Amino acid sequence: xxxxxxxxxxxxxxxxxxxxxxxxxxxxxxxxxxxxxxxxxxxxxxxxxxxxxxxxxxxxxxxxxxxxxxxxxxxxxxxxxxxxxxxxxxxxxxxxxxxxxxxxxxxxxxxxxxxxxxxxxxxxxxxxxxxxxxxxxxxxxxxxxxxxxxxxxxxxxxxxxxxxxxxxxxxxxxxxxxxxxxxxxxxxxxxxxxxxxxxxxxxxxxxxxxxxxxxxxxxxxxxxxxxxxxxxxxxxxxxxxxxxxxxxxxxxxxxxxxxxxxxxxxxxxxxxxxxxxxxxxxxxxxxxxxxxxxxxxxxxxxxxxxxxxxxxxxxxxxxxxxxxxxxxxxxxxxxxxxxxxxxxxxxxxxxxxxxxxxxxxxxxxxxxxxxxxxxxxxxxxxxxxxxxxxxxxxxxxxxxxxxxxxxxxxxxxxxxxxxxxxxxxxxxxxxxxxxxxxxxxxxxxxxxxxxxxxxxxxxxxxxxxxxxxxxxxxxxxxxxxxxxxxxxxxxxxxxxxxxxxxxxxxxxxxxxxxxxxxxxxxx
Ligand code: ADP
Ligand code: ZN
Numbered sequence: 001x002x003x004x005x006x007x008x009x010x011x012x013x014x015x016x017x018x019x020x021x022x023x024x025x026x027x028x029x030x031x032x033x034x035x036x037x038x039x040x041x042x043x044x045x046x047x048x049x050x051x052x053x054x055x056x057x058x059x060x061x062x063x064x065x066x067x068x069x070x071x072x073x074x075x076x077x078x079x080x081x082x083x084x085x086x087x088x089x090x091x092x093x094x095x096x097x098x099x100x101x102x103x104x105x106x107x108x109x110x111x112x113x114x115x116x117x118x119x120x121x122x123x124x125x126x127x128x129x130x131x132x133x134x135x136x137x138x139x140x141x142x143x144x145x146x147x148x149x150x151x152x153x154x155x156x157x158x159x160x161x162x163x164x165x166x167x168x169x170x171x172x173x174x175x176x177x178x179x180x181x182x183x184x185x186x187x188x189x190x191x192x193x194x195x196x197x198x199x200x201x202x203x204x205x206x207x208x209x210x211x212x213x214x215x216x217x218x219x220x221x222x223x224x225x226x227x228x229x230x231x232x233x234x235x236x237x238x239x240x241x242x243x244x245x246x247x248x249x250x251x252x253x254x255x256x257x258x259x260x261x262x263x264x265x266x267x268x269x270x271x272x273x274x275x276x277x278x279x280x281x282x283x284x285x286x287x288x289x290x291x292x293x294x295x296x297x298x299x300x301x302x303x304x305x306x307x308x309x310x311x312x313x314x315x316x317x318x319x320x321x322x323x324x325x326x327x328x329x330x331x332x333x334x335x336x337x338x339x340x341x342x343x344x345x346x347x348x349x350x351x352x353x354x355x356x357x358x359x360x361x362x363x364x365x366x367x368x369x370x371x372x373x374x375x376x377x378x379x380x381x382x383x384x385x386x387x388x389x390x391x392x393x394x395x396x397x398x399x400x401x402x403x404x405x406x407x408x409x410x411x412x413x414x415x416x417x418x419x420x421x422x423x424x425x426x427x428x429x430x431x432x433x434x435x436x437x438x439x440x441x442x443x444x445x446x447x448x449x450x451x452x453x454x455x456x457x458x459x460x461x462x463x464x465x466x467x468x469x470x471x472x473x474x475x476x477x478x479x480x481x482x483x484x485x486x487x488x489x490x491x492x493x494x495x496x497x498x499x500x501x502x503x504x505x506x507x508x509x510x511x512x513x514x515x516x517x518x519x520x521x522x523x
Contacts, residue, residue, distance in 0.1 A: 005031065012055060016084055023048045025201045030056050033138065033175055038198035040144075040190065041177040044205050045320075046327060049177045050077060053140040057114045058086060062137035063107055066116045069143050069155055074116040081114065090116040091127065104130050119146075119157035128168050136172045139165055141193065144176035148188035150360060152180075152292070152317055162194050174198070182316055183387045184483045205319070205386045209326045210334050212378040213398040216513040217309075217337035222250065225309060226257045228335065235259065235286040237305035240312070240321055244291060250309065251289040264290040292317065301328035308336035311343060314364035315371055315385050338372050338513050363487065370471050373464075375404035375508035384475050399511075409507035412458070412469045417478060417495050419454045423447075425482075425490035432489055433466045464510065472507045 009030060013019050022030075025041075026048055032039050033056040043049050057064035068074045074090045081088035089103045089112050106112050108130075121127055139161070141147075146155040165174065174195050181189070181202075190196050218224045229235060241247055244265040254261035262276040262285045280288045281300055292312075306325040312318040318336070326332030343365070350361045371381050378397035383390040393400045419435050420427075427435075434441060435449050438456020449455060458466055470489070473479045478495035482488045491499070 005034070008059075009055070012059060016055070016058065016086065017051065022051075024203055026052055029201050032199050032201075033173065034059065036138075036173050038173055038195040039175045040186075040195065040198040040200040041175065042181045042186065042200065042202040043177070043179060044203065044207075045179040045323060047179070047203055049142070049179070052177065053138075053142075053175050054081065054086075054114065057137060057140075060137040062135040063110075063112055064114050064137045065122070065131070065139045066114055067119055067122060067139065067141045067158075067161060068116055069118065069146050069153065069158075071118065073142075074118075078114075078116055086114070087112045088114040088116070092118055092121050107134050110135070119155060119161060122164055123157060123160055128164065131169060136169060138173040138175055139169070140175040140177065142177050144178040144189045144193070145180040145185050147192045148185045149357070150182070150184045150188060150364075152314070152320075159192055162192060166194075180316055180320060182385060185316075186387075187483060202387070204383075205388060206379065206383055206390065207323065207326065208394075208396070209329050209331050210322060211331065211396050212322070212334050212382075214336045214338050214372055214378075214511070214513075216515065217339035217342070218515065221309065221337060221339075222253055224337065225250065225307065226254065226259065228307065229254070229259055229287060229305075232305050232333065234304045236283070236303055237287050237307060238303060238321075238324060239287060239289045239307045239309055240292065241289065241309040242291065246309070247289050247291055254287060254289065259287055260285045261287040261289055264288050266291065292321065300324070302330070303327070303332065304330075305333040305335065308334075311336065311338055311346065311372070312368060313346065313361065315368050315382065316364075318368065318371075319382055319385075336372070340513060343369050370467070372513075373510045374468065374471055374475075375399050375510055376472060376475055381475065389477075399508075404509045404511060406506045406508050408504060409469065409472070410502055410505050412461075412466075412507070413473055413478060413498065413505060414502060415454065415458050416466070416469050416473050417491060417499050418457075419452075420479060420489050420491055420495075421499065422452045422454050423449060426485075426488055428487045429467065429470055429489060432470065433463055436466050437461075437463065468510050469507065476505075 009027065013022065029039060029041055029052045033053065041049055041052055053064060053066065071092055071094065078088045078090050087106070089106060091100065091103055107115060141161060143153070146153050147158040148154065165172065174193055176189050176193055176195065176198070178185070178189065190198065225239065229237065239250065241250065244267045247263045247265045251261045251263035262280060264273060264276050276288065279285050303325045306322050308318070308321070312321060322334035325334055346365055350358055350365065353361055367385070371378070374381060377392060377394050377400050379394040380390045380392060395401070415436055416432070419432050423432065423435060431443065434444055435452065435455055436458035438459045440450050444450055470479065473495070474481060477492055478498055479489050480492050482490055
């Protein structure tokens with residue numbers, strides 16, 4: 001029987017989509033869905049998520065509801081499916097009543113295999129009343145990270161999906177798909193959709209062809225940028241910055257310096273944006289200077305470099321933005337310019353955010369800073385962030401090519417692990433650092449941590465040193481952060497074993513970002 005299913009799958013894959021083989025997890029995912037199980041798919045952009053629900057939707061009886069946040073993306077998919085002879089439709093408020101009625105008719109006649117809807121559409125009474133009459137195969141939640149306010153495109157309506165599914169549509173299997181799942185976002189998705197029993201398929205997020213580097217952002221950063229762009233062997237790239245004003249100014253400046261550049265940000269007229277984007281795709285421009293607004297759903301294969309002129313607000317955003325380079329798998333460069341003042345500026349901006357959001361932004365920003373500062377292989381760090389382990393050196397990042405100084409770390413590691421153990425694994429990084437350094441504060445006193453043997457044992461080193469040791473203890477799996485309990489640090493098995501029997505271990509010093517001149521002076 002399973003063999004028959006496999007043959008059938010390959011036959012449909014070829015006949016409908018024209019492909020000979022499945023990619024990585026696709027086959028296993030589709031089989032899981034066909035068994036009626038809840039399924040969680042975490043796959044980088046371009047990995048082939050759509051096929052994972054389209055094929056089982058076609059093969060199963062009934063209608064699959066596909067929830068997607070963007071009308072443009074829905075329309076693309078529906079057009080493609082229709083051109084392949086598949087009955088797919090979309091439902092949204094921009095359609096005329098006539099078209100809506102026709103679409104509903106088709107669905108109820110049982111012909112439609114896939115109905116694409118925005119989450120708002122799903123929440124409407126009359127749509128629900130209609131969907132209740134249809135026989136459903138499953139609900140696919142595309143871009144499922146929109147459910148989490150740890151993600152960057154949070155959509156509150158996504159939080160209502162579970163309620164609608166349970167209360168209104170009957171318990172049909174749910175398939176959640178995303179390209180942006182850090183462990184925190186993953187947890188939000190599983191909890192909010194109430195699919196903790198889902199089979200999870202996580203593909204690797206490694207992009208071996210991307211080279212990662214971070215450089216000190218000089219005072220005359222715009223000149224530095226021009227020079228950097230001119231140094232690139234092939235000029236086809238994206239420059240990301242934080243403000244619209246800066247986008248406009250930099251684009252103008254690049255043009256003055258013989259680099260054909262176009263601006264892109266949400267403040268531009270929609271038709272100007274489309275025009276600039278298309279001209280870039282057709283290579284009339286070499287560079288697009290953009291705020292984060294650029295890139296959603298963009299799939300230009302031969303972007304050779306992505307430069308971050310400003311520090312991104314989270315590692316996740318950084319990964320997604322750098323991910324727009326080298327879609328064709330050819331070597332490409334991801335370069336960030338960093339000045340410690342950027343961090344201070346973003347930190348200040350954070351202070352004006354509402355409670356809740358402010359704390360989250362702070363955690364994300366600290367993680368971003370940790371990545372920038374750390375001397376550990378960038379790839380290892382990025383993949384760690386997505387819950388993936390990676391060998392120690394990729395040899396395709398600045399930290400691997402030009403390592404910072406290493407040092408024997410066993411004593412320091414022991415201090416950190418002792419501090420975590422003596423505080424019962426109930427405290428987060430800030431608190432542990434205070435304990436190690438022997439800095440008392442009301443929180444320390446209320447727990448009487450100033451009386452612990454470890455209190456003040458690390459007072460010879462500064463705070464950033466200890467943060468660096470903790471980061472490396474995490475990344476090398478001596479510690480883990482409990483994302484369900486306020487980011488508290490806890491010992492892993494490896495950490496416990498280390499405390500029982502210490503052994504030699506090397507860590508690396510942090511990167512220092514300062515002007516080249518003063519570098520020279522200190523050398
Ligand atoms: P995602 O939604 O994960 O970003 P898509 O579903 O848009 O990715 O797929 C990315 C590209 O890969 C599309 O052009 C798609 O046609 C192609 N693709 C998907 N699965 C396969 C496959 N098994 N063989 C070849 N191409 C595939
Ligand atoms: Zn590396």
